[in-house]
Amino acid sequence: MANKLTISLSPHVHGGDSVKKNMYGVCLALLPALLCSFYFFGLGAIAVTAVSVASCVFFEWVIGKYLLHLGRPTVTDGSAILTGLLLAFNLPANIPLWIVVIGALFAIGVVKMTFGGLGCNLFNPALAGRAFLLISFPVQMTTWPTPGLPFLTIADTAVDGQTGATPLAVMKLIAKGDATMNDLGDSITDMLLGNTGGCIGEVCALALIIGLIYMLAKRIITWHIPVSILLTVFVFAGLMHLANPSTYVAPQYHLLSGGLLLGAIFMATDYVTSPMTAKGQIIYGVAIGLLTVVIRTWGAYPEGMSFAILIMNAFTPLINNYCKPKRFGERPAVVKEGGKK
Amino acid sequence: MKTFKIGGVHPAENKLSAAEPIKVAELPKVAVFPVSQHIGAPAKPVVQKGDKVKVGQVIAEAGGFVSAPIHSSVSGTVLKVDTVIDASGYKKPAIYITVEGDEWEPTIDRSTDLVTLADRPELTPKDIINKVQVAGIVGMGGACFPCHVKLSPPPGSKPEWVIINAVECEPYLTADHRLMLEHADEILVGVTLLMKAVSVNKAFIGIENNKPDAISLMTEKAKAYPGIEVVPLKVKYPQGGEKQLIDAVVGRQVPAPPALPVSVGAILQNVGTAFAIYEAVMKNKPLFERVVTVTGKSLAHPTNFLARMGTPMSQLIDACGGLPADTGKIIGGGPMMGKALLNTEVPICKGSSGVLIMNDKESKRGEVENCIRCGKCVGACPMGLEPYLLSALSERHDWEACEKEDIPSCIECGSCRPLLDLIRMGKSTVMGIIRQRNAK
Ligand code: SF4
Numbered sequence: 001m002a003n004k005l006t007i008s009l010s011p012h013v014h015g016g017d018s019v020k021k022n023m024y025g026v027c028l029a030l031l032p033a034l035l036c037s038f039y040f041f042g043l044g045a046i047a048v049t050a051v052s053v054a055s056c057v058f059f060e061w062v063i064g065k066y067l068l069h070l071g072r073p074t075v076t077d078g079s080a081i082l083t084g085l086l087l088a089f090n091l092p093a094n095i096p097l098w099i100v101v102i103g104a105l106f107a108i109g110v111v112k113m114t115f116g117g118l119g120c121n122l123f124n125p126a127l128a129g130r131a132f133l134l135i136s137f138p139v140q141m142t143t144w145p146t147p148g149l150p151f152l153t154i155a156d157t158a159v160d161g162q163t164g165a166t167p168l169a170v171m172k173l174i175a176k177g178d179a180t181m182n183d184l185g186d187s188i189t190d191m192l193l194g195n196t197g198g199c200i201g202e203v204c205a206l207a208l209i210i211g212l213i214y215m216l217a218k219r220i221i222t223w224h225i226p227v228s229i230l231l232t233v234f235v236f237a238g239l240m241h242l243a244n245p246s247t248y249v250a251p252q253y254h255l256l257s258g259g260l261l262l263g264a265i266f267m268a269t270d271y272v273t274s275p276m277t278a279k280g281q282i283i284y285g286v287a288i289g290l291l292t293v294v295i296r297t298w299g300a301y302p303e304g305m306s307f308a309i310l311i312m313n314a315f316t317p318l319i320n321n322y323c324k325p326k327r328f329g330e331r332p333a334v335v336k337e338g339g340k341k
Numbered sequence: 342m343k344t345f346k347i348g349g350v351h352p353a354e355n356k357l358s359a360a361e362p363i364k365v366a367e368l369p370k371v372a373v374f375p376v377s378q379h380i381g382a383p384a385k386p387v388v389q390k391g392d393k394v395k396v397g398q399v400i401a402e403a404g405g406f407v408s409a410p411i412h413s414s415v416s417g418t419v420l421k422v423d424t425v426i427d428a429s430g431y432k433k434p435a436i437y438i439t440v441e442g443d444e445w446e447p448t449i450d451r452s453t454d455l456v457t458l459a460d461r462p463e464l465t466p467k468d469i470i471n472k473v474q475v476a477g478i479v480g481m482g483g484a485c486f487p488c489h490v491k492l493s494p495p496p497g498s499k500p501e502w503v504i505i506n507a508v509e510c511e512p513y514l515t516a517d518h519r520l521m522l523e524h525a526d527e528i529l530v531g532v533t534l535l536m537k538a539v540s541v542n543k544a545f546i547g548i549e550n551n552k553p554d555a556i557s558l559m560t561e562k563a564k565a566y567p568g569i570e571v572v573p574l575k576v577k578y579p580q581g582g583e584k585q586l587i588d589a590v591v592g593r594q595v596p597a598p599p600a601l602p603v604s605v606g607a608i609l610q611n612v613g614t615a616f617a618i619y620e621a622v623m624k625n626k627p628l629f630e631r632v633v634t635v636t637g638k639s640l641a642h643p644t645n646f647l648a649r650m651g652t653p654m655s656q657l658i659d660a661c662g663g664l665p666a667d668t669g670k671i672i673g674g675g676p677m678m679g680k681a682l683l684n685t686e687v688p689i690c691k692g693s694s695g696v697l698i699m700n701d702k703e704s705k706r707g708e709v710e711n712c713i714r715c716g717k718c719v720g721a722c723p724m725g726l727e728p729y730l731l732s733a734l735s736e737r738h739d740w741e742a743c744e745k746e747d748i749p750s751c752i753e754c755g756s757c758r759p760l761l762d763l764i765r766m767g768k769s770t771v772m773g774i775i776r777q778r779n780a781k
Contacts, residue, residue, distance in 0.1 A: 006669050006704040007430070007683065009762055011755030012676040013352055013512065013703075017717065019710045074711065119711040222720075276716040276727065327725040327747055328347055328584060329596040 019118070022271070023078030025220045029211035030085050030266065036204035041093035045200045051097045053084030055104035063113040074118040083107055086126035089201020089262060090306065091133070092144045099137055103129040123313045124270045127263075127306045134301070142302075144198060202262040205255075212265045221269045224281035229264040230255060232289025240297070254293065263305035264288075273313040280316075280323035288312050342550060344575040345585040348723040350756045352578055352677060354551060358515045358636050358643040363523055365647045366633075366660065368440050372415045372651030373425050373688040374400060375433040379479040380486045381407035386436055392419045397446035397627050400436050409477040409487045409691075411436075414629035414649035416444040426683050428673035428690065435688075438651070449626045455526050456623040458533045469538040469622055476621035477691075478628045482506055482581065482611035483674055485692040488618070491610070492538050494603040501606030503535045503544040504590055505615055507559075508574065508581040510549060511675025514695040516632040517612045519645045521548070521555040524616055525562045531615035532569055534622050539608050544569045545590045546612070549576045578677065579754040583609045585723055597750050613694075633657065633689055637698030639665035648689050654696050655685035669704030672697040677755045707759070718757040724750045728757035728764060735767025740774055743767045749775065 037045045060080035064070045074080075087107055091100060107129030115121045134141045202208075215221045237251040254260065259267075268274060268288055275284050288308045295304025377383035382404030394400060394413045401411040417440045425435040445451065458464065474489035494500055505528075509517040521528060532544050546563070548556050550573045560571040572590050579585055583602055584595045586609065593605040602609050610618075613631065620626040629650050636643035641662025648657060654671070658664050664685065672679040673687060674695055718728035726747055734742045748768050755761050 004669075005671060005681070005683070006706075007681045008670075008704075008706055009765065010672075010676070010678050010680065010753075011758055011761065012670065012672055012679065012681070012697075012699065014707060014758055015350070015352070018707065019713055022713070022715060077710070079713075117711070119713045271713045271715040274714075276714060276719045276729070278720075281716075325719055325722070325725045325727060326347065327597070328588075328723065328750065329594045329600070 019077045019079070022220055023082050025218055026215065026266065027078060027082055027085060029214045029220070030082075030089070030201070032207035032210045033089065033201050033204055033262070034085070036207040037089075037093070037200040040203060041200060044093035045088075047097060048091055048093055048095060048100055048200060049085065049088040051100045052088035052091070052104055053081055055101045056080045056084035056087065056108050059105055059108040060113070060117075063109060064117060068113060068117060070117060077118065079118050080108060083112070083125045083129075086124075086201075086266060087129045089266075090126060090130040090199050090259065092141065092198075093200050094143065095140050099133060099140055102136075103133045106132045119272055121272055122317075123310055124267055124273045127267050127310055127313075130306050131310060134306075198258065199262075202259040205261050208261040208265055215265075215269075222278070222281070224278050225269045225274060225285045226264045228282045228285025229268060229289045229292075230260075232286045233260060233293055236290055236293045240293070248297065254296070258296075258303045259305040260292065263292075263309055267306070268309050268312070273316055275316050275319040275323060277320075277323045277325050280319040283319055283323065284312050284316065287315070342573060342575040343589050344577050345580060345589040345723060347588075347725045348721050348756060349577040349579070349585075350721045351576070352512050354576075355512045355636075355638070356515050356518070356551070357513065357638070358634055358645055359518055359552075361515070361519070361643065361645050363519050363632055363645045363647050364660075366649070366652060366657055368415060368443060368649065369652040369656055370440055371420060372413070372417075372438045372440060372649065373435050373653065374411050374413070374438070374651045375425055375427045375435045375688065375690060376401045376411060377427075377433050378411065378485060378650075378690040378692065379409045380484065381405065381409070381490075383434070384408060384411045386422050386434070388419045388422075388436060390419055390421055393417075394419060394438060395444050395446050397449050397629060399627075400438075403474075403477075407487055407490055409479050410475065410627075411650075412477055412627040412629045413438060414651050415440045417441040426687065428680050428682060428687050428693065430680065430683055450624040455530065457530050458537065461623065464534075464537065464622070466538045466540060469534050469618075472622045473538070473618055476617070476627040478614060478617050478621055479691050480611055481613035481617060481631060481691060481694070483678065483692050483694055485690075488610070488614055491608065492535070494539070494601075494608070498601070498603045499606065500539045500541050500603055500608045501543070502541055502591065503532060503539065503608050503610065504587060504602075505532055505535075505544065505546040505610055505612050506581055506583070506586055507546050507548045507555070507612035508586060509552075510576075510578045510581040511677055511679070511695070512578075513636045513697050514634045514675045515636075516634045516645055516694050518552050518555055520613060520616055520632050521552075521559055525558050527619045528612055528615050529559075529562055529566045529569060530623065531617075531619035533566055534618050535608070535610055535615060536568060541608070542568045546571045547574050547580070547586050547590050548572070549574050549580060551576045579723055579752070579756065582723065582752050582754055584752065597747065628691060631689070631691065631693065633693050634695040635661050635698075636695060637665070637700075638703070639667055639700045640698050641665075650689055650691065652689045653686050654682070654689065657689070657696060658685060658698070665698060665700065667700040667702075668698055669701035670699040672699065678753065709759070718760055721756040723754060723756060724752060726751060728760040731767060732757075732760040732763040735763040735770075740767070740771050744771045744775070 057080045061075040107125040111125040111128040112121045234251045237254040240248040241250050275281050291308035292304040384401035386401045388400045395416045398413050400413045403410045417438050420437040420439045424432040427433050470492050478488040479485040556573050563569045587607045617628050633646050633648050635657045644661050671682045673682050748771050
């Protein structure tokens with residue numbers, strides 16, 4: 001008996017939290033948005049998602065095993081699957097599949113594995129993959145199929161060119177004076193439900209919000225990052241709208257359009273690349289919100305969310321350095337107030 | 342409801358033995374007394390092989406001011422002065438006594454009548470502290486710091502309150518809980534003695550609200566003792582940490598080490614210690630028995646025992662239905678801060694609050710995973726530290742950065758779970774470096 005007792009240091013109980021549990025938890029939270037996108041974009045979305053996930057997992061495995069010789073393989077922990085899902089969510093449903101593979105290679109190979117794999121990367125792999133593709137293949141990356149035509153084949157979409165301008169592109173035109181508010185055809189309800197142009201995972205606001213609620217309830221993330229981003233965008237865009245309603249769209253369009261919700265809920269909250277303390281997370285969130293509206297309104301690209309997050313990813317180590325948690329005992333001790341003996 | 346302000350976690354409570362009344366454990370055949378059952382200098386044996394001893398007789402005297410004498414818990418013959426592997430896992434000098442009968446020192450009052458301060462008005466603070474010192478009382482929550490030292494605060498500091506730790510925040514353990522239910526009055530008199538010893542007129546007893554029966558009983562009884570207030574606390578680990586408890590009860594934060602609790606006016610004692618002080622001062626009974634929770638999910642009958650010091654743990658485990666076949670780990674103390682034991686022959690000591698048997702599956706550790714900086718450890722740390730950072734810095738042996746990031750403040754509570762291994766290594770190294778520097 002005595003020789004098979006485990007001798008280890010305290011604590012002897014564990015909360016049961018693990019990398020796996022968190023990663024698959026996020027994947028589960030993405031499920032509603034995934035199903036919505038399948039419904040709206042049909043086979044195209046399914047194909048892009050499948051290829052993206054498969055290639056991310058494959059690259060993670062190959063690189064981890066043959067290049068990095070990792071002692072503990074990280075391919076089963078769900079992080080590659082999550083990157084694959086998020087990358088697909090940031091792509092149009094009719095994008096040629098070989099581009100998806102390149103995006104996955106960049107995301108996993110360059111952004112994640114070169115830094116040492118899970119937990120070591122500076123930038124969010126899926127977002128960096130998207131940015132890379134956006135710069136390399138601007139046409140394919142900004143041609144969106146119009147949703148609402150379920151089960152179009154991929155070929156059909158490409159040939160027929162069933163594409164439409166996204167609300168974001170229209171917003172940009174309005175800001176430049178090339179379009180008016182009337183061109184912003186999509187009603188708020190359509191945007192909520194996902195009946196609008198855009199990338200696979202970003203169109204259905206409702207499904208994304210369900211994911212947020214799930215992650216908050218399961219304590220996978222805290223409210224600090226998503227709420228500070230959304231609030232900042234709402235306030236900042238709202239002030240601009242109040243100042244000049246004919247040039248700047250109402251804040252709810254900002255909130256519901258493009259990758260804002262997807263970014264605020266799933267991308268900016270990526271553990272590895274976001275700050276550790278509540279204070280740091282709020283600074284990070286507010287900065288992302290401001291940058292997004294600035295890029296969307298005055299930048300060259302219609303979508304500012306991914307760039308805003310990537311920029312703030314770079315600041316995360318700095319924020320971590322300056323936003324320390326309050327140490328115990330720093331609160332000045334009230335020693336001996338007069339009269340109270 | 343009150344609680345401490347920073348961090349904290351909620352491990353599963355598993356208080357299996359909460360409804361089990363305290364049972365008097367049988368006398369051992371041979372009792373074993375390690376001479377170092379407290380923080381500070383080991384006690385010096387004053388008996389030799391063949392000596393006859395009685396229950397309550399001094400067998401080892403204090404090795405200095407920060408030390409405590411050890412009394413025999415049994416009557417019989419000294420078998421040998423040898424070594425034993427104690428709860429720390431190290432071999433320590435120990436006195437072995439073969440038990441014969443149960444003959445107590447005649448000076449010990451064995452009646453159960455309650456003696457209050459009103460019956461003994463002649464007691465001075467000095468008398469009380471002296472009694473505590475000769476009775477060998479140490480902090481019974483596990484830290485085992487000699488009690489009389491705590492009651493003699495350094496000159497210049499001014500105690501304002503006595504705070505009694507009745508939190509028992511470790512999962513599984515129920516010894517303090519049962520003690521309060523069965524000996525509320527004795528504990529309260531013990532608290533009045535503590536108040537008198539350090540000349541304060543206010544005491545708080547902090548109890549977590551997962552023990553509502555103890556809270557209502559103690560609150561009811563405390564009405565008869567002016568100045569004692571029971572403070573119900575919201576359940577959160579590690580509320581029993583002294584700094585956390587002071588913060589929870591009176592809202593003051595003890596500064597970083599080496600500051601003592603008394604620097605914010607608090608004198609802390611465990612509820613079991615208050616009981617021991619009552620017995621020592623009012624009943625002339627030295628510290629030689631204590632309440633121990635023997636528990637575990639696979640154990641047939643988890644029980645709270647009143648056990649004599651020196652009783653081997655195996656005997657208590659047998660009295661609970663024997664060691665389960667699937668035992669994987671035996672822990673002295675609770676699951677968060679207790680120590681894994683090398684074998685079941687480890688004797689019950691002054692600081693043994695519990696024996697926890699874990700089955701094979703529970704006792705295995707998980708795989709090491711990469712840190713993904715989820716930030717949960719930062720939210721959990723009750724000292725406001727960054728465990729992920731301390732662990733990474735310790736792994737890199739960057740002691741300077743460890744010190745800068747306040748690693749000495751870590752109370753090793755284990756709220757950051759797997760990270761504590763490396764942090765503990767870093768902390769002890771940094772403390773060593775600091776000691777060396779100060780010595781120069
Ligand atoms: S063990 Fe130390 S670092 Fe970890 S949570 Fe407790 S005080 Fe913080």
